[in-house]
Amino acid sequence: MKEKFSRDIIKLKDIDKTINDICSKLKQDVHQVLKRRGGVIGVSGGIDSSVTLALATKAFGSENLLGVMLPEKDSSPDSKEFAQKLTSKFGVKVIEENISGALDGFKCYQRRDEAVKRVIPEFNPLTDKMKIVIPEELIRKNLPPVFHVTVIFADGSQKSERLPMNEYLQIVAASNFKQRSRMSMLYYHAEALHYAVIGTPNKHEVEQGFFVKYGDGGADVMPIGNLFKTQVYEIARYLGVPQEIIDRTPTTDTYSAEQTQEEFFYQMPFEDMDLLWYGWENGYTASEVAPAMNLSEEAVIKIFKNFERKKKTTDYLRRPPIHDYPC
Amino acid sequence: MKDKIKEFIAETTFTDVNSFNDDTMIFDEGIFDSMGLLGLINFLESEFGIVTDDTELQEENFGSVERIADFVGRKMSLAS
Numbered sequence: 001m002k003e004k005f006s007r008d009i010i011k012l013k014d015i016d017k018t019i020n021d022i023c024s025k026l027k028q029d030v031h032q033v034l035k036r037r038g039g040v041i042g043v044s045g046g047i048d049s050s051v052t053l054a055l056a057t058k059a060f061g062s063e064n065l066l067g068v069m070l071p072e073k074d075s076s077p078d079s080k081e082f083a084q085k086l087t088s089k090f091g092v093k094v095i096e097e098n099i100s101g102a103l104d105g106f107k108c109y110q111r112r113d114e115a116v117k118r119v120i121p122e123f124n125p126l127t128d129k130m131k132i133v134i135p136e137e138l139i140r141k142n143l144p145p146v147f148h149v150t151v152i153f154a155d156g157s158q159k160s161e162r163l164p165m166n167e168y169l170q171i172v173a174a175s176n177f178k179q180r181s182r183m184s185m186l187y188y189h190a191e192a193l194h195y196a197v198i199g200t201p202n203k204h205e206v207e208q209g210f211f212v213k214y215g216d217g218g219a220d221v222m223p224i225g226n227l228f229k230t231q232v233y234e235i236a237r238y239l240g241v242p243q244e245i246i247d248r249t250p251t252t253d254t255y256s257a258e259q260t261q262e263e264f265f266y267q268m269p270f271e272d273m274d275l276l277w278y279g280w281e282n283g284y285t286a287s288e289v290a291p292a293m294n295l296s297e298e299a300v301i302k303i304f305k306n307f308e309r310k311k312k313t314t315d316y317l318r319r320p321p322i323h324d325y326p327c
Numbered sequence: 328m329k330d331k332i333k334e335f336i337a338e339t340t341f342t343d344v345n346s347f348n349d350d351t352m353i354f355d356e357g358i359f360d361s362m363g364l365l366g367l368i369n370f371l372e373s374e375f376g377i378v379t380d381d382t383e384l385q386e387e388n389f390g391s392v393e394r395i396a397d398f399v400g401r402k403m404s405l406a407s
Contacts, residue, residue: 135381142386143354144361146368162381165365305355313360 005288010228010278015238023059026223034220036196038064040189042182043094045082047245048224049200051232054239055223056198057090066189067094070182072103074255085242099181112174115167120151120159127154131255132171142302179215196220203228204273209314217317228274280304329396335370339363349393377402
């Protein structure tokens with residue numbers, strides 16, 4: 001029988017068992033299926049890569065892991081500090097590979113900034129910062145999000161404009177060089193050590209398509225791929241991930257101006273999204289979910305439709321190359 | 328006008344024009360996504376001279392071919 005929907009429904013009932021189950025599958029997958037002797041993890045100082053590293057340490061022992069920090073020009077300096085604290089806490093060797101040079105080679109920044117300047121000609125990439133956001137007034141209109149570019153000028157003033165299609169596509173395509181360059185570097189180290197690349201996306205990222213195909217979506221295993229964000233936090237606290245990392249607001253760390261994951265993609269707080277997604281995925285009706293969420297049934301129906309649409313429209317990202325062609 | 332909008336949607340989504348009706352909810356059905364909406368905004372501007380404000384990006388105005396046509400009609404009559 002289905003458990004009554006409540007705000008506690010996704011709380012991990014037996015955290016020890018969940019952790020042990022994940023670790024034993026991770027070990028089995030890497031050693032027995034992939035035949036690799038350890039793992040490489042890109043550490044960003046964020047909660048997901050931190051929990052992934054903590055779990056992998058439990059599975060393989062710190063001596064069979066390598067943490068790789070992959071900063072670039074737009075990365076927050078905090079990321080490095082947090083990543084170092086994390087790897088030192090778990091005794092994992094960490095190296096730094098700055099990918100700014102590779103990104104310059106790809107003209108990542110140049111291609112992105114050209115598109116921004118076509119929309120906001122006053123943008124000066126040398127002095128100003130930029131990010132992509134979904135404006136507050138467009139959230140929950142039951143339409144797919146339309147993105148704006150926001151430029152924060154050196155004097156602190158801001159300008160925001162809706163992105164036309166070509167400029168939006170160019171900015172995203174250029175920015176995706178970052179995740180794809182990181183993936184290349186992680187595979188370099190993984191192959192050099194005969195390790196597997198341990199990916200860090202959580203359940204929402206995988207299922208709502210909040211990852212870059214062959215970028216952060218390019219990995220051999222994704223041990224937290226079935227965990228809701230609030231469950232990731234539960235495990236973080238249990239395994240002793242440093243408090244500063246737990247307290248940090250999740251950002252994309254992709255654009256020069258700081259951008260939260262909520263304003264870029266999810267459009268609602270994680271605590272709510274986890275529960276609503278669970279309700280939708282497990283066939284709870286809007287009338288069962290609405291009271292616990294303090295929302296109207298109509299609002300829940302809209303959110304469920306939005307989830308359905310997101311899953312459908314991001315199928316492309318999860319799809320492997322199609323190779324079943326006739327011979 | 329509805330036919331032009333339907334043709335645009337069918338062409339840009341590689342969908343058979345007969346596979347959806349005037350009242351089909353094009354976003355709910357997964358026919359159109361973010362890119363589709365952005366393309367549609369451009370199309371309405373170039374085809375009908377309609378400039379869409381952010382506040383108008385609502386399901387009531389963009390949910391189906393019928394609603395888009397009504398929205399364009401309203402905007403055009405306001406402009407004239």
